[in-house]
Amino acid sequence: MSLLVVGLSHRSAPVSVLERASLSADTQGKLLQDTLAAEPAAEAAVLATCNRIELYADVDKFHAGVAELSTLLSQHSGVGLEELTPYLYVHYEDRAVHHLFSVACGLDSMVVGEGQILGQIKDSLALGQELHSAGRLLNDLFQQSLRVGKRAHSETGIDRAGQSLVTFGLEQLADGTPTEEWAAGRTALVIGAGSMSSLAAATLARAGVAEIVVANRTRERAERLVQILTEPGGTGVRARAVDMASVGGELARADVVVSCTGATGLVLRAEEVEAALDGRDGPLALLDLAMPRDIDAAVHRLDGVRLVDIESLAEASADAPMAADVDRVRTIVAAEVAAFGAAQRAAHITPTVVALRTMAADVVAGEIARLEGRLPDLDERQRAEVSQTVRRVVDKLLHAPTVRIKQLAAEPGGAGYADALRTLFDLDPETVASVSRADVTDADIKNRGRV
Known part of the structure; x- marks a missing residue:
């Protein structure tokens, strides 16, 4: 599955289109439900503010996902698809992560640096959680975007680069x-x-x-x-x-x-x-x-x-904001996007590693049982020593490869290592899938799958 965002904002569409495409709270809920019902999407979240409407989804097919999300936005906004399409933008995978992190930091706001967007992202996440449309990927993404936005505001002067819409609007009324x-x-x-x-x-x-x-x-x-x-x-x-x-x-x-x-x-x-x-x-x-x-x-x-x-x-708000602060925030966003991508890629291979260790533990248990049948005269201490030795050997053989494959999988382009591991060790796909559904952690690799 892959992250996809389709949306429009003040940067891509005129105000007249944004006005007509605005979504009420009830409509946002219906949009999420219909997105989940669509074939390409497994998770969904909607970010709707006064100057942006974005639909996030975890999809299994890029082109089908873009078509479906665009159609859903058109249907629920009331703006015809032919009219809406020229104003839509699409971000995929790391670019989608980069976009949301930039939004959270205020880099994509009408007034650069405004902090109100963090509350709106929080509301979007809460709606997705309430309707159970946000799964592991979107929960991780939106929660991390909130942390990135707070980091940008605490570590830089981005707040000085622009004010909230309210403050900025009152300044415009005051006219100097x-x-x-x-x-x-x-x-x-x-x-x-x-x-x-x-x-x-x-x-x-x-x-x-x-x-x-x-x-x-x-x-x-x-x-x-x-x-x-x-x-x-x-x-x-x-x-x-x-x-x-x-x-x-x-x-x-x-x-x-x-x-x-x-x-x-x-x-x-x-x-x-x-x-x-x-x-x-x-x-x-x-x-x-x-x-x-x-x-x-x-x-x-x-x-x-x-x-x-x-x-x-x-x-x-077209006046140039403080360039130095904006550059610092962009650096933060780039680093956070890389870290998020690495964490997601590493998490992707975790179920496969757990399944491998579980398979190894089953093989060890079976061989020890055979040994006990062939050498019934072994006393309790001897059986324990043999069992510990066999488990230690297998554990040491698996340790370096599993650690290294997690490191490789965390790098860009590392998604194929999980497939390679499953193929090399002939792991049952259903076993790997069941581990994924159990929402494993690094502790599971060390404990549940330890041989």
Whole structure:
């Protein structure tokens, strides 16, 4: 089986396509289930964020896997395959590992170095585990990507190379004015109460806004976010929750609006924003972090309104980040990809080594039983000494070859050593497969298969 990823992102597709291809939580679950039901895939995981949709799978056939995963993405996103295909990218084996590790480090983000992607990868892994679609390979891959991302952020200054989408978006709204100075004393309306909206509310509070109003379709979630913002030892900002029906009135009083919901249609239309401008003394700043967009792009044409959305953030983030930090992260990623590949290749041969040692142990046991039948007069001490000697001889004969073959298998191109070992020793394929299903470890080689 081999690792394959098929996806699209802000680097490969225009925002208009990403908007239409966005996947709800329920759709992601159905996509995983359908991927597992497809013939080429044994494991599956989906990474869906505001600016990327990627389907990971462990497949037994490359071309069939690409075709199947592309078709599934089209079916579940609602974008026709002919339209979607030009924007899809494909990564296979080590290149797929390199891609996910780069994503985890923030190298592939719209704003280089943003750390929110780690939480999104964690959520993807949790979904795969919940639905039992992520097996050994994808569990190892996603867990290691989280470790690599954390390492990159702790060992380099990649965080300084770019900010989270929220921070970067507010900086764009401030238009050169320090964010704290621009936000001080303002009233903010946050639409949505999910992870991105919560991050936006916390960022606004730290920036010094006077009041935050949270609107959400589920009032309880809005109230929970308000509680977090106002609890003792928190930000100290004034905050209150309102129903979505109250957004129009709150819009007229707000200075800055951040919207990030899971709605499939517009949350704020141009005419609603225009109505809120009547009688206002100051400009209205809008930050749309949703995909598909929450705020009608037509508000760009309204006087006194500044809108920053995913598309404008993509254009603004084209400035070169800190090259030295990016280079250091790339070095980390390259080393981690090599280490992950070596570990996976070594793990691939482990069941074969265990099966070989098990076969050798069976041969030794059979020969000792024959010896006891031919030499019945041996006392207990003599039988024990003969048995130990035979086992020691076989163990020493197998030790160097099995250690060396694990080393060779860990090198690039070493996958064929397991086949060679099975052929040379005429190992039963079903025995090897049963060892694989038992999820063996290095300890098994030393203990379960010891002769």
